[in-house]
Amino acid sequence: xxxxxxxDVARFAALLRELKGRTDRSYGSLARRLGMNTSTLHRYCxxxxxxxxxxxxxxxxxxCGASGEERLELHRxxxxxxxxxxxxxxxxxxxxxxxxxxxEDAPARERASGGAPGAADGVDGPAAERATAxxxxxGCGSSDGDVVSGPLDEAARGRPWYRRRxxxxxxxxxxxxxxxxxxxxxxxxxxxxxxxxxxxxxAAPGASVTTGPATPRARASSPAPSGSAAPGESxxxxxxxxxxSAPATGPAAGPAPxxxxxxxxxxxxxxxxxxxxxYGCGHDYVVxxxxxQVPPPPAPQDAGTWAATQSAVHGGETIVELSVQGTSDTAxxxxxxxxxxxxxxxxxxxxxxxxxxxxxxxxxxxHFAVDxxxxxxxxxxxxxxxxxxxxxxxxxxxxxxAADPEVLRVTARTGTCDCRWYLELDWSxxxxxxxxxxxxxxxxFRTSGIEGLPRYTYDTSARRWAPxxx
Numbered sequence: 403x404x405x406x407x408x409x410d411v412a413r414f415a416a417l418l419r420e421l422k423g424r425t426d427r428s429y430g431s432l433a434r435r436l437g438m439n440t441s442t443l444h445r446y447c448x449x450x451x452x453x454x455x456x457x458x459x460x461x462x463x464x465x466c467g468a469s470g471e472e473r474l475e476l477h478r479x480x481x482x483x484x485x486x487x488x489x490x491x492x493x494x495x496x497x498x499x500x501x502x503x504x505x506e507d508a509p510a511r512e513r514a515s516g517g518a519p520g521a522a523d524g525v526d527g528p529a530a531e532r533a534t535a536x537x538x539x540x541g542c543g544s545s546d547g548d549v550v551s552g553p554l555d556e557a558a559r560g561r562p563w564y565r566r567r568x569x570x571x572x573x574x575x576x577x578x579x580x581x582x583x584x585x586x587x588x589x590x591x592x593x594x595x596x597x598x599x600x601x602x603x604x605a606a607p608g609a610s611v612t613t614g615p616a617t618p619r620a621r622a623s624s625p626a627p628s629g630s631a632a633p634g635e636s637x638x639x640x641x642x643x644x645x646x647s648a649p650a651t652g653p654a655a656g657p658a659p660x661x662x663x664x665x666x667x668x669x670x671x672x673x674x675x676x677x678x679x680x681y682g683c684g685h686d687y688v689v690x691x692x693x694x695q696v697p698p699p700p701a702p703q704d705a706g707t708w709a710a711t712q713s714a715v716h717g718g719e720t721i722v723e724l725s726v727q728g729t730s731d732t733a734x735x736x737x738x739x740x741x742x743x744x745x746x747x748x749x750x751x752x753x754x755x756x757x758x759x760x761x762x763x764x765x766x767x768x769h770f771a772v773d774x775x776x777x778x779x780x781x782x783x784x785x786x787x788x789x790x791x792x793x794x795x796x797x798x799x800x801x802x803x804a805a806d807p808e809v810l811r812v813t814a815r816t817g818t819c820d821c822r823w824y825l826e827l828d829w830s831x832x833x834x835x836x837x838x839x840x841x842x843x844x845x846x847f848r849t850s851g852i853e854g855l856p857r858y859t860y861d862t863s864a865r866r867w868a869p870x871x872x
Contacts, residue, residue, distance in 0.1 A: 407486030414483035415449030417476055418459075421466035422447060436461055452483045669831045670734045670802065671727055674840050676847055677705040678721040678811075683758045686717030686857070688850050690752035693867035699757040699860050717754045717852040720814045721769075724825070724840055727807035736800045737835075738828040739781045739810070741772050745822035750850040754857040755867065768793045769811035774821040774849060781812060781825070799830075817853045822846040 422432065429447075433440040436458060443462075445451040453459060459480055463473050679685035679702050689696055689712050700708035708714070728734045768786035772779050786793030802808050812825065824847060825840040841847065858867040 407489055410479070410482040410486040411449045411452060414452065414476075414479040415447055417472075417479055418447045418462070421463055421468050421472070421476075425466055432462070432465065435465060452480070452487050454484065456480055668829060668836050668838055669729050669732065669834070670829055670838070671729055672827070672838065672840060673725045674842070675723045675725075676716070676720055676842050677702075677709065678723050679705065679757060680719070680721065685721075685757045686719070686754050686852055687712070687714035687757070688717040688750050688752045688852060688855065689714045689755055690750070693753065693755075693858050696753075696755060696858075696867060698865070699755070705757075714755075715750050715752075715820070715848055715850045717850060717855075718815060718817065720847055720849040722812045722814070722825070722840075722847065724810040724812065724827075725807060726802050726810065726827070728803035728831075730804055732831060733801050733803050733806075734829050734831040736798055736802060736808075736827060737830055738798055738826075739770060739812075740826040740828075741774075741779045741781055741814070741823055742826060743774060743779060743821055743823045744846050746819045748820060749818070749852070749855070750820045752855065754852040754855045756857060756859045756870065758859075766793075767811055768795045769813050770796070772812060772814040774814050774816040774823060775818050779814075779823075814847070814849055816849050817851040820848070820850040822848050 422429075425432070427435075429444050430440045433443045436443065438458065442451070446453060446459075456477060459476060460473065463476055468476065682702055685705070687709060691712065696712060697708070726736065766787040769784050770781040771784045772781050783795035783797050785795040796808070796810060800808060814821075814823065824842075827838050827840055829836055829838065857870045859870050860866075861868045
């Protein structure tokens with residue numbers, strides 16, 4: 403830079419310092435009011451940099467209370483300082499500066515300064531002026547190393563700053579589009595892509611995936627025999643799923659069925675209670691113990707526990723109360739009730755113990771009667787009676803739902819065998835049909851005849867079992 407150019411920049415900086423000296427504010431306070439960096443304002447006043455736009459200089463003058471004549475003089479000095487900074491150097495000086503210390507040329511210096519025009523000659527470029535949104539001044543948010551003093555080389559000024567900004571924007575847009583395309587392609591399923599051994603995001607929890615040497619696409623396109631491992635892959639361990647890079651043949655190559663098409667459970671729920679006594683008080687049990695070792699009869703609600711501790715068998719009759727209810731508001735039609743006898747033997751040995759001394763009631767509930775002594779026993783609907791008022795029998799088919807349950811009572815009798823049996827209940831709902839097995843918690847119900855067995859009733863006054871009279 404020539405002496406004349408240095409004088410022009412120095413006179414501009416001197417006037418800035420003179421205006422700043424009229425205020426009692428520091429560089430930081432003025433920079434905050436002007437919306438610029440403190441170091442940038444200080445460099446302007448020290449003559450180390452010259453703003454490329456006069457707008458911040460004019461606002462600085464207004465903030466310092468400069469008169470109209472002083473603003474005109476400040477504008478004149480700013481024009482001369484800008485021209486001095488951008489004035490080309492003589493050829494000899496330019497050649498020496500181009501090879502400066504370390505052999506760094508002018509374009510390299512331009513790249514070191516961020517590539518902004520005017521950065522190499524101490525004139526802040528627009529890129530430096532607008533480092534943050536709303537900053538109208540040069541150098542806001544930049545460091546001291548962003549501005550390099552000295553005249554700008556002609557080769558470095560060959561391309562305008564806005565052209566370089568456009569090229570950067572285009573390059574960034576192209577890179578973003580390329581990344582989006584690669585991400586979309588990687589998400590697409592393919593036959594020749596396998597998940598990594600680490601079980602990436604596509605690996606299902608608990609699934610065992612085997613990997614092997616990469617197989618060329620030409621070989622992967624040929625179908626592998628069904629049930630065998632594809633070339634280059636190890637067979638999957640027994641009982642664990644295996645993924646093959648070769649497409650399967652036959653029916654397995656079709657689309658996977660949707661999750662909701664898998665067979666679901668029956669649309670109804672049921673419970674069965676086989677410890678039901680006639681009229682709530684009358685029932686017989688066969689117990690292979692003498693009367694002195696049998697405890698008193700239990701309350702009806704404790705019958706199950708009492709029978710289990712005594713290894714008791716239903717004597718002559720078993721009453722099962724079957725409660726059926728749909729699992730949703732959709733109606734389920736009960737279409738048939740069948741009896742399956744799975745074993746017949748001679749009646750169980752022991753004594754018959756009556757839980758009552760004879761009881762009766764005015765209410766006879768409707769039920770299904772089953773004769774277990776028949777070769778093919780059937781569940782026959784029987785009407786009930788309530789003090790002379792008939793109670794219609796439950797005749798199948800019958801409809802139930804979550805809001806409309808039904809209790810079916812089945813009374814199975816035998817006199818000649820120790821029978822083991824269970825029930826089958828057919829249902830239909832929304833085009834689906836099925837059958838549920840009703841038993842005693844996974845075991846068949848058991849009913850044994852009591853004909854010819856000693857029968858005992860409990861004498862509450864003597865607190866002991868006594869043979870039944872007659």
